[in-house]
Amino acid sequence: MAKKTVTIDPVTRIEGHGKITFQLDEQGRVTRARFHVTDFRGFEKFCEHRPFWEMPDITSRICGICPVSHMLASAKAGDAILGVHVPPAAHKLRRLIHWAQLVQSHALSFFHLSAPDLLLGMESDPQERNILGLVAKYPGVAKDGIRLRQVGQEIIRVLGGKSVHPSWAVPGGVQSPLKPEKVDSLQALVPEALEIVDRTLDLYREKIEAFSTDLEHYGDFPSLYMGLVTPDGGLEHYDGVLRVMDAGGKILEKGARPETYRNIFSEEVESWSYLKFPYYKSLGPEKGLYRVGPLARLNVCDRAGTPRADRALEEFGRWKKDGRPVSGSFHMHEARLIEILFSLEKIAETLSDPHITDTHVRSHAGVNGRAGVGVIEAPRGTLFHDYLVDEGGLVQEVNLVVASGHNNLAMNRTILQIAQAFGNGTEITEGFLNRMEHGIRIYDPCLSCSTHVVGRHGLKMEFLGPSGDLLRSFELL
Amino acid sequence: MALVTLTIDNRKVSAEEGQNLLQVIREQGIDMPTLCHLDGLSERGGCRLCVVEEEGSSKLLASCVTAVRENMRVTTGSDRLFRYRRMLVELLFAERNHVCSVCVMNRRCELQSLALRFGVDHLRYDPLYPRLSTDVSHEKYALDHNRCVLCARCVRVCDEVEGVHTLDMMGRGVSCRVIADLNQPWATSRTCTNCGKCVQVCPTGAMYIKETFSAHGEKRPDLPKRIRDGREKHTWGG
Numbered sequence: 001m002a003k004k005t006v007t008i009d010p011v012t013r014i015e016g017h018g019k020i021t022f023q024l025d026e027q028g029r030v031t032r033a034r035f036h037v038t039d040f041r042g043f044e045k046f047c048e049h050r051p052f053w054e055m056p057d058i059t060s061r062i063c064g065i066c067p068v069s070h071m072l073a074s075a076k077a078g079d080a081i082l083g084v085h086v087p088p089a090a091h092k093l094r095r096l097i098h099w100a101q102l103v104q105s106h107a108l109s110f111f112h113l114s115a116p117d118l119l120l121g122m123e124s125d126p127q128e129r130n131i132l133g134l135v136a137k138y139p140g141v142a143k144d145g146i147r148l149r150q151v152g153q154e155i156i157r158v159l160g161g162k163s164v165h166p167s168w169a170v171p172g173g174v175q176s177p178l179k180p181e182k183v184d185s186l187q188a189l190v191p192e193a194l195e196i197v198d199r200t201l202d203l204y205r206e207k208i209e210a211f212s213t214d215l216e217h218y219g220d221f222p223s224l225y226m227g228l229v230t231p232d233g234g235l236e237h238y239d240g241v242l243r244v245m246d247a248g249g250k251i252l253e254k255g256a257r258p259e260t261y262r263n264i265f266s267e268e269v270e271s272w273s274y275l276k277f278p279y280y281k282s283l284g285p286e287k288g289l290y291r292v293g294p295l296a297r298l299n300v301c302d303r304a305g306t307p308r309a310d311r312a313l314e315e316f317g318r319w320k321k322d323g324r325p326v327s328g329s330f331h332m333h334e335a336r337l338i339e340i341l342f343s344l345e346k347i348a349e350t351l352s353d354p355h356i357t358d359t360h361v362r363s364h365a366g367v368n369g370r371a372g373v374g375v376i377e378a379p380r381g382t383l384f385h386d387y388l389v390d391e392g393g394l395v396q397e398v399n400l401v402v403a404s405g406h407n408n409l410a411m412n413r414t415i416l417q418i419a420q421a422f423g424n425g426t427e428i429t430e431g432f433l434n435r436m437e438h439g440i441r442i443y444d445p446c447l448s449c450s451t452h453v454v455g456r457h458g459l460k461m462e463f464l465g466p467s468g469d470l471l472r473s474f475e476l477l
Numbered sequence: 478m479a480l481v482t483l484t485i486d487n488r489k490v491s492a493e494e495g496q497n498l499l500q501v502i503r504e505q506g507i508d509m510p511t512l513c514h515l516d517g518l519s520e521r522g523g524c525r526l527c528v529v530e531e532e533g534s535s536k537l538l539a540s541c542v543t544a545v546r547e548n549m550r551v552t553t554g555s556d557r558l559f560r561y562r563r564m565l566v567e568l569l570f571a572e573r574n575h576v577c578s579v580c581v582m583n584r585r586c587e588l589q590s591l592a593l594r595f596g597v598d599h600l601r602y603d604p605l606y607p608r609l610s611t612d613v614s615h616e617k618y619a620l621d622h623n624r625c626v627l628c629a630r631c632v633r634v635c636d637e638v639e640g641v642h643t644l645d646m647m648g649r650g651v652s653c654r655v656i657a658d659l660n661q662p663w664a665t666s667r668t669c670t671n672c673g674k675c676v677q678v679c680p681t682g683a684m685y686i687k688e689t690f691s692a693h694g695e696k697r698p699d700l701p702k703r704i705r706d707g708r709e710k711h712t713w714g715g
């Protein structure tokens with residue numbers, strides 16, 4: 001049988017199917033696992049020669065789940081090209097919409113996508129192991145999840161006008177101020193949402209007991225962690241400086257300016273995947289493996305900076321082994337809940353700022369710089385938009401480093417761990433499939449293929465023999 | 478002034494000799510689709526959306542460039558005309574790159590509303606996907622060739638209303654482009670007065686005020702007529 005390859009025309013398609021290949025040795029043990037995904041370079045090509053002020057709009061269409069993150073990273077790159085001082089109210093409004101996005105995106109990941117596995121069990125019937133199954137068995141939890149997501153979406157809708165693709169943040173600021181009469185109604189959403197997170201955290205802490213074997217095989221390995229922090233080390237999602245921490249908790253980069261990321265990271269390109277493989281430069285591709293996202297962010301910061309989140313963060317510290325940063329990717333679930341908590345507290349704080357309704361929300365300028373880097377902590381991790389424009393502002397080069405790219409090496413490491421712990425040659429059991437799926441879902445990869453993984457449809461698995469011959473190919477339909 | 482009598486959609490109509498057919502059709506309250514025609518500008522007869530059938534002839538007439546004639550019998554709407562118009566709109570889409578979702582004129586674009594009107598929800602022709610540039614050199618305005626339908630409204634308003642003839646067309650067929658002066662970056666034009674009339678009459682997002690957000694473009698296609706009326710008849714309608 002010929003080896004199957006997935007070909008995706010990178011220009012016309014930005015989504016595709018995920019594929020995992022397992023390399024087996026003579027004894028049938030998995031020695032290598034790779035998660036293949038489609039790329040973003042197609043999208044980068046599409047952006048070339050477009051005016052940079054269109055970029056927030058174009059790039060927010062990369063992903064239907066986190067359009068706000070792309071819009072903001074792009075607007076920030078645009079700010080740098082304009083070289084202007086963005087009005088303070090615009091920064092606050094951008095932060096507000098970003099936290100709302102974190103709430104809705106994390107809620108989707110936790111409740112809709114992962115809770116069925118967590119509450120109904122990895123071995124449970126796949127027909128029922130979904131949000132509908134959750135509604136049947138845990139109606140309260142399902143309702144909470146739906147409500148929490150609504151809260152995030154409602155804030156995005158009020159600010160951005162549309163909940164899915166708001167073309168609202170622009171280079172130099174935002175399009176429209178927040179109307180004073182909207183403040184109270186948004187503020188009123190927060191208390192209920194906080195209660196939801198509190199009870200979900202309690203439930204999660206109770207349920208996690210049952211997953212002790214899973215915990216250590218779901219991407220529990222030493223790695224570096226990267227994320228933004230505030231200049232004084234607090235949890236940060238919108239601005240701040242880059243921090244890199246090693247597996248022992250030593251800080252390798254204390255506060256690098258985000259636009260210098262090219263000095264800190266390198267990218268490898270592999271023939272078998274369209275996705276780039278970034279690593280921490282000074283340690284090389286092997287040792288420089290790092291993770292980004294909720295877990296990494298909680299690891300690298302000194303504190304959250306809000307009362308409830310700080311308490312939850314302290315409790316999260318129970319997963320540290322010998323004082324080292326939390327290394328199990330499974331704990332991303334809890335990390336997401338803590339970040340929702342933090343976002344909600346920040347939303348409340350920002351809404352009570354008397355200047356939040358200032359009407360000066362945009363600065364105007366021409367092209368004052370040829371290069372612009374915009375960085376943001378998207379729900380799934382650090383997101384870079386790096387543009388080079390010509391004198392009129394037409395984009396010449398684009399580099400987008402997305403969270404799933406950063407986590408690429410870590411995802412591969414995770415599925416290898418799972419395969420080694422739960423796999424048995426080319427045999428495919430329900431439990432094995434579920435765990436493999438969940439292993440990827442933990443990272444909540446921000447590719448449209450994540451929805452395929454979620455629905456299982458289209459996820460391919462290939463088992464290769466010692467000499468690279470295809471032993472078995474399997475597609476989840 | 479001599480009057481002529483003709484029949485439009487089975488209705489007897491009288492018109493002034495030399496009047497153009499489109500005008501008479503519209504006076505009858507008939508909603509005739511057009512793209513290159515704009516009140517206040519000379520006729521071009523380029524888009525062919527205003528075609529009508531004339532009894533006794535298999536040829537379709539572009540009503541905006543046809544003078545009324547005594548006893549002519551025309552039909553303004555038929556299945557055949559609908560099919561042709563839809564085909565014309567499809568061909569316009571296929572010729573350049575129209576990504577409505579990120580366009581400044583999304584939801585306010587004349588091309589887009591024609592597509593809606595004629596039920597164009599897919600293309601039956603392979604799009605050409607040409608690699609086209611955007612001229613962003615002008616301080617205030619941008620010209621994105623990807624979205625240009627070559628209606629020449631900009632060219633005519635610049636010539637006939639502003640009176641400077643900065644813009645023109647170069648090349649033929651698919652290589653036809655709107656150019657400024659001697660095909661140079663707009664910003665380097667010595668003749669452009671920066672008046673922006675071209676932007677205001679462009680039916681699509683091809684010409685727009687820089688930094689306009691997607692779906693936030695607003696045009697003033699009524700300007701040429703208003704300016705003309707003000708200038709010639711001293712009527713200052715708003």
Ligand code: SF4
Pocket residue numbers: 634635636639641642643644668669670671672673674675676
């Ligand atoms: S801005 Fe005015 S003068 Fe310049 S090209 Fe347009 S219509 Fe002509």
Ligand code: SF4
Pocket residue numbers: 624625626627628629630631632655675678679680681683684
């Ligand atoms: S730029 Fe606009 S007005 Fe000018 S020819 Fe093209 S579509 Fe028509």
Ligand code: FES
Pocket residue numbers: 510511512513514521522523524525526527528539540541542
């Ligand atoms: S309107 Fe008559 S040909 Fe364009």
